[in-house]
Amino acid sequence: MTAQTDVLLVIGSGQQRYREYLLASAAERHPVWLIDAAEPTWQRPHVTGWNVVPLLDRDRLVPDRERILATVQEIAAAHRIAGVFTYDETLVTTAALIAEKLGLPGLTADGADRCRNKHRTRAALTQAGLPQPRFALAYTLAEAREAAASVGFPMVLKPRGMGASIGVVRVDDPAAFDDAFTMAERAGHGGSPDYEGGVLLEEFMTGPEISVDGVSVEGVYEPVFLAHKQTGFAPYFEETGHVVDAADPLLTDPELLRVLRSAHEALHVSTGITHTEVLFTARGPVVVEVNARLGGDLIPWLGELATGISPGRVAADLALGHHPDLTPTEHRTAGIRFAYPPHDCRVQSVSVPSPTTLPGLLQAEPIAPEGTELRLPPSGYLSRYAYVICTAPDHPTCEKRLTEATAATRLTHTPLP
Template identity: 40%
Template structure:
């Protein structure tokens, strides 16, 4: 396919280069990409054919106008985002242009309370959940559910505001933490708080593509959670031959959840607990995963989640055939102390074994970073990925990367 023959794909948002460049690189191999961003683009220019900047991407009307003007010049094949906060606008733009996108289904994914209601109505296995408006109401629901419980905002991402509360005496502090969350750039926003039954067991995520109602799991991320009681993702492992990709319970659970949500076309990132009472849906996100999971899936299986997402968004059958069975992993690094001022940071190349695939610095000299809860995703100072034949080889390589990270403060 020549560059001029590539379909035009409209992408909303880009994100940090260290976490999202690989996605635009993949898309540019098959599509001409026009990017909608807040402000202006920088590193993205290497992968896109056009950019439109907006003062705010929460205001839909200017984006509809710009998208229609773009479509008048040349056909737009599909609309895509991997930014959780942009999923409603993406679906709305697709609907305006007569393309693949369902605002109602995305809305049920975006609002975790609506997710719970839809899954409950369909009898899909999940933790019990209630929306609570005060500490007093939270205390009543927690007493009914039994401790421990989970508090979370209904519409944030990246585990922001999520906390496990072990006992009644810890609930006031937990309530203050979750209800005190704020949304940068939207000063009027206040969290709708959900109190949920705690599901024990390992937590996984599944990135899947849905094409004309047919769901195919693409990669399973096995999470590493740290900094308790805050549910912070500190790493992921993806196995190219993970048996959960074909596990009947998991596949049936995914299909039931997507049917309940009315999600028929696109890519999703579903979080599941493998509890002692069976697998339970934690949440379904209407976009591909973060935390480098799609990249790990690509390295472990050969299946490109970004291209699968673009295919579904443009009404084309995605390529979902794996061509390898490796293990890929990522680990995120935090400072040891709160309010750490970074004077210098870097990895010692001599300490990095061959299995280390990527290293990225997320802080620069002069930055001040904190470990959770003061710093969640924004507290990360670096990450490393590893690819090998086994999980243990990846773990050893990431341990070596941790030892090779030099931070002066």
């Protein structure tokens, strides 16, 4: 039996709607000690203890690592820290640094940074000989204009350190370039201050896109969940839905596995869980990015519904130095679809269908309260007013059920200028 003083350190708890299931399942695996920016509320049933500390020091424009590390030392004086992890994109390098300093399993700080910094990712994968788009990094409009000639049109601009496709835009010709660069650069200032500034210019490549949540144990990578991604609002890449099929044949595709394993080796991912986005192009599977954390948008929850494998327990096991059990106990398909407004608006009311009224509808949730301003790209991102989750025996049936459930959501709104 684990001693009370033996704790798993979790840095940042995230939003309850999207992350509570991870914290709860990690706590089922091991007593959790939470470091977060505010007093816990919904987190309390899942944690043994906590410390409140500012996670970001916005005055100095850097994560407040000194204060976080000092807090970790205080915790270590009273408890044995058995492992540390985070599912917060802004904190992955901080968590890796803590694990490294304490000699715990996990990514190295360098490995986490190679994933977090999209320019370092591209450079490492190119050096490893993996198929990659032509790319360049620019911090100013003048630098970007000069680099654009080597990348060529059409191209994709993306902030150096953001996630969830925030600030990512396709540019088809020089006439639209200046405005697109300014938008992408501005969007890059909404995340971790360590990665503010800098826009990656990439050759535009086409093809279906997937994401893979997988695990690495001492450098050996295995996929766990594979989601097919839906995007909208071109020329932007807003993520509108995901579908996970437990029996997806891509999970055993030799070329995809080779690319995933080679990419993780090139990025020095030793032990940990990652969320990798892959585009299937004419050149074969191309890695879009590797995130040193579990996926967002409830993708890991879809994976659990589809396979029965608990992503929170897997993450906890990896942090504790255990080899996680990746044996599926379910074999079905699960998907999520997000509802977006037709234009920029202020929400008056949202209604969603009851799970008892539609086949396969597991959950339908309004996520934009009355008075919320929803602005579509490029004025805003992730401006969703509801989501629906459906399960089905196969992928086509799941897509059909998601479409029916999304059509049954209702938004009453007033337009914004």
